């Protein structure tokens with residue numbers, strides 16, 4: 511069963527509060543999302559496998575640990591997921607990046623896929639699907655299904671804020687997927703926006719409305 515991890519590190523929580531604040535402008539919003547994504551990546555990669563190697567320090571030969579070469583793929587859901595990619599890449603610079611373009615139809619609230627471009631070897635990679643918002647769960651659910659259809663086997667989902675409704679959908683449809691959140695909020699409103707949430711992540715990141 512997929513686990514839900516709420517990353518309660520004080521730095522993540524502090525920055526998330528400023529991200530939520532409606533008086534935070536586009537520039538600061540973008541910088542804070544980038545920083546929180548980096549901090550979340552630190553927590554999400556906690557269980558990456560290590561292997562032993564031998565090095566020469568200036569003092570002596572020593573055994574030391576390096577990452578065991580696990581291949582990682584980052585899959586931002588366009589558009590808003592783009593705002594978190596650079597932060598994660600700061601910690602995992604060798605990761606390949608695939609893109610899934612989805613928007614949520616404002617009438618039906620159903621996701622509409624308009625673009626997909628993935629690394630050729632996704633079946634060998636540990637994939638991190640990235641989207642700031644998990645609201646009804648429709649977009650992340652479709653993105654994950656799309657990846658699995660193309661052979662993906664190991665998938666984690668990383669979001670700044672989720673509603674319980676979205677978490678339930680992913681747990682039901684993709685019980686193999688671990689979910690990493692900055693916060694689990696209260697509910698969805700009548701327009702399926704997360705409450706209290708942060709508003710529309712894409713619009714706040716890119717200054718559109």
Ligand SMILES: O=P(O)(O)OC[C@H]1O[C@H](OP(=O)(O)OP(=O)(O)O)[C@H](O)[C@@H]1O
Pocket residue numbers: 587588589590591612613614615621641642643644645646647648649650676702710711712713
């Ligand atoms: O869980 P859901 O109910 O599917 O909602 C979440 C989706 O909505 C937002 O994208 P949006 O449709 O606003 O597209 P954008 O990123 O291009 O702004 C958000 O970034 C998620 O992808």
Ligand SMILES: O=c1cc[nH]c(=O)[nH]1
Pocket residue numbers: 590643645702703704705707708709710711712
């Ligand atoms: O609260 C929400 C819900 C969906 N998409 C957003 O950007 N924000």
Ligand SMILES: [Mg+2]
Pocket residue numbers: 590710711712713
């Ligand atoms: Mg949007």
